[in-house]
Amino acid sequence: MLVLWMLILFSVVYGEQQDILRERVLSEIKRKFGDDFRLTGVRYYDEIPQITDGGSVYLDMEYGRGKMLAYLVVGDRRYTLILDGLWRYTVLIAKEDIPKGRVLKPDMFYKEERWGRSVPSDLRLEDIHLSQYITSTFIPKGSIIRRSLLKPIPAVEIGQTVEAFYTSGNLELKFHARSLDRGYIGKTVRVLPEGKKNPILRAKVIAPGKVQILY
Structure with a gap:
């Protein structure tokens, strides 16, 4: 007992x-x-x-x-x-067929909440802006949208005139420049101040048509 x-x-x-x-x-x-x-x-x-x-x-x-x-x-x-x-995550599901090369818009998708022991990186879209991507292939109605089905839209094209700015402490300079590369947001391109033959500067693309001079 x-x-x-x-x-x-x-x-x-x-x-x-x-x-x-x-x-x-x-x-x-x-x-x-x-x-x-x-x-x-x-x-x-x-x-x-x-x-x-x-x-x-x-x-x-x-x-x-x-x-x-x-x-x-x-x-x-x-x-x-x-x-x-279980982790909670959201997937996007195509409302209709989406042709290849179509710029994405939020109203093209349904949002569906799911739970899983892990979240596949191919399904994690929370850190991208849909309007900056196009479909790289045909996406049938009802399909889950994955990163591998998308590709970013260039924010800067070769030869495009872009708005450039440079900051150092309290100093801020703004000017127009010509891009020598095709670039995507967050990536680095070479630019040449408008009307100049040198110097060639390195810049980070921060928005469509806008770059931040690195040096």
Whole structure:
């Protein structure tokens, strides 16, 4: 009977510690990722940690990645926790057939929320502006839009007159220049000040027809 009561007591204490640990992990996930991650389980890599009020939880995970770990630091001990869960992400689905070479617009797509253990990089479109891309192939109605089906529209063409600016401290210079390269937003091109034969300058494309002089 004593053994039975000890087992029951251990089960209760163990369950309470699991709940405390889960809440700590959830709190840290909420702080870092908001509602974009749904925790479904916490497993222990080696031994069951002893939870104390002084313990701290650190995450080792990035949005959309399948590697999901957390560390519980208690005193001079660090315990590894394996997390199970799902990432939230949004996919774009073509409302109609989209021909090759079509400039993208938001009203061409439905948005659909999904959850997965990882988010394929080919589906992550949150960091691009659709209006700056065209389709590189025919996309049938109902297809999920992927990065591999798109290509950026050049923001600067060879020979195009662009607005250039240079800043250094409080100094800001603006002038027109001729681009010597085709360039995309975020990329570097060579430009020549309008009406000049030199010097050739390097510039970063920051918007269609606009560059920032690097040197």
